[in-house]
Amino acid sequence: MTDDARARGLTRMQEVYGWKPPEIDGAFFATTVDHLFAEIWSRPGLSDRDRRLLLLGALTAQGRMETAEIQIHGALHNKEMSEEQLREIALFLCHYVGWPNGTRLDTAISTVTARVRDGGEPRMRRLK
Incomplete structure (x- = not known):
């Protein structure tokens, strides 16, 4: 995880859901933010x-x-x-x-x- 991936992921998560993501420690949440939102929800090709x-x-x-x-x-x-x-x-x-x-x-x-x-x-x- 990079600080950049975390920042991009948290920003994207807020865009997707319309509310500020909670600050939660732990590997599960980190993976969700760093990978799912910074990478998957940010890919081109689908709205x-x-x-x-x-x-x-x-x-x-x-x-x-x-x-x-x-x-x-x-x-x-x-x-x-x-x-x-x-x-x-x-x-x-x-x-x-x-x-x-x-x-x-x-x-x-x-x-x-x-x-x-x-x-x-x-x-x-x-x-x-």
Whole structure:
């Protein structure tokens, strides 16, 4: 890890999610910032919206709604997708990842949009 990679990664993470990343010590978080955000989310070829669409599909297929909520918040904050578009994604995914997971995504969209309307921040679990 270089200080440059850490700085680029933290900046990119803030751009992707729309909030300042927490300062967390540990190898897991360091790898996430230094590699995933400084390198992968910074590559040319896909827009942030493209990446977020792919990620929402993968997270929904895995039933990972706590992480999907972070992506939903980022999409709304960065104006990459509207609530209507996110709901359309949930309905579309029901046909490919199953109604239970698609419905859980739709519920997550409701939760996050209500939180955003109330001026709340995304719910983040502490990464170690």
